[in-house]
Amino acid sequence: MTDRGTRRNRTRSLRSGGTVFRHVLMISMAIAAIYPVYYMVATSLKSKQTWTADQFGPPLPPTLENYAAVMADGRIPIWFLNSVLVTGASVIAATAISTLAAFAIARLRFRGQTFLLRLMVALMVIPPAVLILPLFLGLQPLGLTNSYVGVVLIYSGMLVPISVYLLASFFRTLPVELFEAARIDGATTMRILRSIVLPLSAPGFVTLVVVNALWVWNELLIALVFLQDDQRRTLMAGLTLFKGHYTVNEPLIMAGTFIAALPMLLLFLFGQRFFVRGLVAGAVK
Amino acid sequence: MSSTAIVSTTSASARRRRPDLTPYLLVAPAVALIVLIYGYPIVRIFIDSFLSPTKTGAKTVGVANYGFAVNDPVFWKSAGNNVFLLAGVPLMTVLALLFAVVLFDQIRGWRVYRTLVFTPYIMAVPVIGATFVYLYGFNGIVNTLLRDIGLGGVAQDWLGNPTLVMPSILSVVIYRELGFGVMLFLARMASIRLELYEAAEIDGAGWWARLRYVTIPQLRSVIGFFVVIELITMLSWVFAYVYSMTGGGPGFASSVLELYIWKNAFAYRAIGIASAVAVLLLVATSVLIVVQLLVRGGESETGEE
Numbered sequence: 001m002t003d004r005g006t007r008r009n010r011t012r013s014l015r016s017g018g019t020v021f022r023h024v025l026m027i028s029m030a031i032a033a034i035y036p037v038y039y040m041v042a043t044s045l046k047s048k049q050t051w052t053a054d055q056f057g058p059p060l061p062p063t064l065e066n067y068a069a070v071m072a073d074g075r076i077p078i079w080f081l082n083s084v085l086v087t088g089a090s091v092i093a094a095t096a097i098s099t100l101a102a103f104a105i106a107r108l109r110f111r112g113q114t115f116l117l118r119l120m121v122a123l124m125v126i127p128p129a130v131l132i133l134p135l136f137l138g139l140q141p142l143g144l145t146n147s148y149v150g151v152v153l154i155y156s157g158m159l160v161p162i163s164v165y166l167l168a169s170f171f172r173t174l175p176v177e178l179f180e181a182a183r184i185d186g187a188t189t190m191r192i193l194r195s196i197v198l199p200l201s202a203p204g205f206v207t208l209v210v211v212n213a214l215w216v217w218n219e220l221l222i223a224l225v226f227l228q229d230d231q232r233r234t235l236m237a238g239l240t241l242f243k244g245h246y247t248v249n250e251p252l253i254m255a256g257t258f259i260a261a262l263p264m265l266l267l268f269l270f271g272q273r274f275f276v277r278g279l280v281a282g283a284v285k
Numbered sequence: 286m287s288s289t290a291i292v293s294t295t296s297a298s299a300r301r302r303r304p305d306l307t308p309y310l311l312v313a314p315a316v317a318l319i320v321l322i323y324g325y326p327i328v329r330i331f332i333d334s335f336l337s338p339t340k341t342g343a344k345t346v347g348v349a350n351y352g353f354a355v356n357d358p359v360f361w362k363s364a365g366n367n368v369f370l371l372a373g374v375p376l377m378t379v380l381a382l383l384f385a386v387v388l389f390d391q392i393r394g395w396r397v398y399r400t401l402v403f404t405p406y407i408m409a410v411p412v413i414g415a416t417f418v419y420l421y422g423f424n425g426i427v428n429t430l431l432r433d434i435g436l437g438g439v440a441q442d443w444l445g446n447p448t449l450v451m452p453s454i455l456s457v458v459i460y461r462e463l464g465f466g467v468m469l470f471l472a473r474m475a476s477i478r479l480e481l482y483e484a485a486e487i488d489g490a491g492w493w494a495r496l497r498y499v500t501i502p503q504l505r506s507v508i509g510f511f512v513v514i515e516l517i518t519m520l521s522w523v524f525a526y527v528y529s530m531t532g533g534g535p536g537f538a539s540s541v542l543e544l545y546i547w548k549n550a551f552a553y554r555a556i557g558i559a560s561a562v563a564v565l566l567l568v569a570t571s572v573l574i575v576v577q578l579l580v581r582g583g584e585s586e587t588g589e590e
Contacts, residue, residue, distance in 0.1 A: 030398055033401045036417065039420065056426060118578065123319065125570065125574055126574075129524060130326070130327070130546075134333065135325075137556070153322070160322075218410065220524070220529070260409060260412050264409070275407060
C-alpha cells in the first residue's frame with residue numbers, strides 16, 4: 001500500500017473536535033473485530049469447570065487439555081492434513097496453468113485474448129452452488145467424487161479466473177523493453193517466460209498463492225459435497241461435523257475451531273501486505 | 286533454437302506465413318479446465334432443469350421443475366432472505382466508508398486498527414460461524430451484556446428466533462466483509478492526488494466538504510466495485526454462513542437459495558428442481574456480473590490508476 005500519500009495528508013487532517021469521537025469509534029470497532037477471536041482462544045484454554053463457572057472471564061488457570069482431547073479424538077489432525085494436501089495441490093496446479101495463460105494474454109498477440117480476459121472477470125463470481133450438482137453428476141461415473149483428484153480439479157478450475165486475471169495484470173507491469181531486447185537476442189517465447197517473466201514476478205506469485213490458499217483453506221460447500229468420507233474431509237467440512245458431535249463441550253469445539261483458524265491467522269500476521277495487495281488488486285490496480 | 290541471424294530471419298518469415306500456435310498452446314490448459322469446471326456444469330443445469338428422472342431414464346417435463354419451485358413457499362422464503370441480505374449492502378458500504386475515512390486521517394494507532402478491522406476477513410466463515418453460535422446463544426456474550434445493563438427482557442436466542450435470525454446472520458456477514466471494504470477504500474484513497482486536497486483547501490473547503498467533493502467522487506468506481514461484489518456475495522456466496530450457524534433453521538426461517546439448491550440436490554435428490562433454481566440463481570448473478578464488467582470497463586476508460 002502507498003503509505004506515502006496518506007502520511008503527507010496527516011498534516012491536513014482537522015485536529016479539532018472529532019479526535020475523541022474518532023478514537024471511541026475505532027476502539028469500539030477494534031474490540032468488536034477482535035473479540036470473537038479472543039473468545040475462541042480464551043474458551044479453548046479453559047477446563048470445562050472453569051468455563052462453567054465463568055464463561056467470559058480470562059482462562060485462569062489456562063489448560064491445554066482441550067487441545068490434548070482434540071488430538072486424542074484424532075480426526076482433526078487428519079482433516080488438517082487433508083486440508084494442507086488439497087490446498088497445496090490446488091494452488092500449485094492453478095498457479096502453473098494460469099501462469100501460461102496469463103503470459104499469453106498479457107504479452108503475446110492472438111485472436112480472442114481480450115475476450116478471454118473478460119471471460120475470466122465474469123467467471124470469477126459464478127457461485128459454486130450453481131456448479132456443484134452437475135459437477136457431482138459428471139464426476140461420479142468417473143470415480144472422482146469422494147476423491148482428492150476430483151476436488152483438486154474443481155478447486156484449481158475455480159481458481160483459474162482470478163489467477164489469470166491477477167497474473168495478467170502483474171505481467172503487464174513488467175517493462176516492455178526487456179521483452180524487445182530478448183526477442184532481438186533471439187529468445188524463444190518459452191525462454192522469455194522462463195528467464196524474464198518468472199524471476200521478475202516473485203512478488204506477484206506470493207500474493208496470488210496467499211490469496212488462493214486462503215480461499216481453498218476456507219472453502220466449505222465444495223468440500224462438504226465432494227469429500228464426504230470421514231477420512232477424507234477437509235478441516236472446514238469436518239469442523240461442522242465435529243461441532244455437531246460435541247455440542248455441549250464448548251471449550252473443546254473452540255479448540256478445534258482455533259486450530260482451523262490458526263494457519264491463516266499466522267500467514268496473515270507474517271504476510272499482511274501480500275493479503276492486502278492480493279485482495280485489493282482485483283479492484284484497485 | 287539456433288541463434289544465428291539468418292536462421293531467425295527465416296523462422297520469422299515462416300511465422301508470418303503460418304500463424305504462431307504458441308499462444309493457443311499456452312492458454313489451452315486453462316481453457317480446458319474452464320470448459321470442464323464452468324462450461325459443462327452451466328450447460329448441464331439448463332438441460333437438467335427441463336428433465337425429470339424416471340426408471341427408464343430422464344424425460345422432458347417442460348417447465349414443471351420451475352413450476353414446482355415457484356409454487357414452493359420455501360423457495361420464496363429463501364429468495365426473500367437473499368433479498369433481505371442484499372438490502373444490507375448499503376449499510377455495510379457506509380460503515381466501511383466511515384471507518385476508511387477515519388483511518389485515512391491517520392489517527393494515532395491507525396495501522397493497528399487497520400490490521401484489526403481486516404482480521405475477520407481472513408478467518409474462515411465456518412470458524413466465525415462456530416464462534417457466533419455461542420456469542421449469539423442464550424447465554425452468550427450479547428445476552429449477558431444486555432442483562433448487565435438491565436435489558437434482560439430483550440435477551441433471547443438470536444439465531445433461534447425466526448424473525449431475528451436473518452438480521453443476526455446479516456450482522457455476521459457484515460462483521461466479516463467490512464474489513465474488505467475498509468481495505469479497498471483505504472488503498473484507493475492513498476492514490477488520490479494531493480493537489481486535489483490542496484486545491485479544495487485553498488477554496489476553503491472544510492473536512493466535510495473535502496469528503497463530499499474530493500474523497501467520495503474519487504472513490505466512486507471502487508465503491509461501485511465493492512457494492513457489486515457484495516451484492517453478488519449476498520445473493521450467491523452466503524451458504525457457509527447459513528450452514529455453519531443455523532443450517533437454514535429454525536424451520537426454514539434462514540434458508541437461502543444456495544441452501545435450497547443444495548438440499549434439493551443432495552438431500553431430496555430432486556435434480557430437476559435443484560437445476561431449475563440453479564439456473565434462476567445463475568441468471569440473477571449474471572445480471573450483476575454484467576454490471577461488474579461495466580464498472581470495470583468504465584474504470585479502465587477513465588485512465589489513471
